[in-house]
Amino acid sequence: MKRSVLVLGLALLLAVVGTMSVFWYVRGADARAMAGKQAVTVLIADQAVPAGTEAGKAVDTGLLRTEQMPADTVPAGVLSEIPADLAQLVAVADIAPGQLVLRSMFDKNRPNPSGLTVPDGMVAVTVSLGATQDVAGYVKAGSEVAVFDTYTEGNAQGRPTGDGLPKKRGDIQITRVLLPRVEVLAIGGAPVKDAASAKEAAAAGGQQVGVLVTMAVDQHDAERLILRSETGSLHLALLSDTSKVKPGRGADTRSMTRTES
Incomplete structure (x- = not known):
């Protein structure tokens, strides 16, 4: 009788341990799966940003807005904000509404309507x-x-x-x-x-x-x-x-x- 109770208790213990193991494994798998989908802040053009617009002014006038996106869907070079060293740089080309804002979209040289870039002071x-x-x-x-x-x-x-x-x-x-x-x-x-x-x-x-x-x-x-x-x-x-x-x-x-x- 005692032996049967002991065997039954051991079986119950193994069942509990197995259940908990499966639970923690699934929870860890879910965490790993969600890690790549962590939300990050990105800048998006809320309205059209004309070429030659200063980055700081584009933010001040509401041309740019922030949005949350899954990290694994965001390309390299996307800005989350306009830092101080970027504020006076200008858009080298038109930025369409809904377009992600990249660092490469801004430079110190203003675009020339002729298409010819002339060095500063020249x-x-x-x-x-x-x-x-x-x-x-x-x-x-x-x-x-x-x-x-x-x-x-x-x-x-x-x-x-x-x-x-x-x-x-x-x-x-x-x-x-x-x-x-x-x-x-x-x-x-x-x-x-x-x-x-x-x-x-x-x-x-x-x-x-x-x-x-x-x-x-x-x-x-x-x-x-x-x-x-x-x-x-x-x-x-x-x-x-x-x-x-x-x-x-x-x-x-x-x-x-x-x-x-």
């Missing part, structure tokens, strides 16, 4: 150059170049001459560095303006006979670059990080030697 100036003046086409957007200028200064007898005038015996041709290092923003083909240019392009096998080079310069250098593009002859020199170019006296036809400053 202006973009375009000059028209031939193939040899453009380093045979190796100059690309993002390249750094030096700009050299060739022009007529006068002659040995002091007779004043000007660029664009017929070259006469005794004229002095000078080549000097105009801009030691500038950034190229864009490259574009020069348009064919007349029939003669079209024939010239055709004779060249359909290749471009000119190229438009847009560079980032400050006001002072823009004035010099525009003036010399109208009155002189410009050549670009492609630079590397270790290239050394500095303004100097240049070279002229009187001496046909290179002189240092």
Whole structure:
């Protein structure tokens, strides 16, 4: 009798232990399953945010709102708030209503309606150059170049001459560095303006006979670059990080030697 009671008690104990084990296992599985669905706070565009809008102003004016989403559904880079170091950055493109707000959507440079990003404090100036003046086409957007200028200064007898005038015996041709290092923003083909240019392009096998080079310069250098593009002859020199170019006296036809400053 006692043995039967003992066996029955042991069976009941095993049943309780088994039940509790299953309970804790299921509870742990549920916790593990829910861990990946933990809610996180994200920023969402409540209204359209136009390109160029400061991140801080987008929050202040109610263009952005916060929302809770499962953590495993949120892509990398999503913002939960606009921190102080991001408040003055601007949207680089339009943000549509309902779109998650990513860190990559904001930058310090305001978008230019032209589609050309000009560095802070600079202006973009375009000059028209031939193939040899453009380093045979190796100059690309993002390249750094030096700009050299060739022009007529006068002659040995002091007779004043000007660029664009017929070259006469005794004229002095000078080549000097105009801009030691500038950034190229864009490259574009020069348009064919007349029939003669079209024939010239055709004779060249359909290749471009000119190229438009847009560079980032400050006001002072823009004035010099525009003036010399109208009155002189410009050549670009492609630079590397270790290239050394500095303004100097240049070279002229009187001496046909290179002189240092």
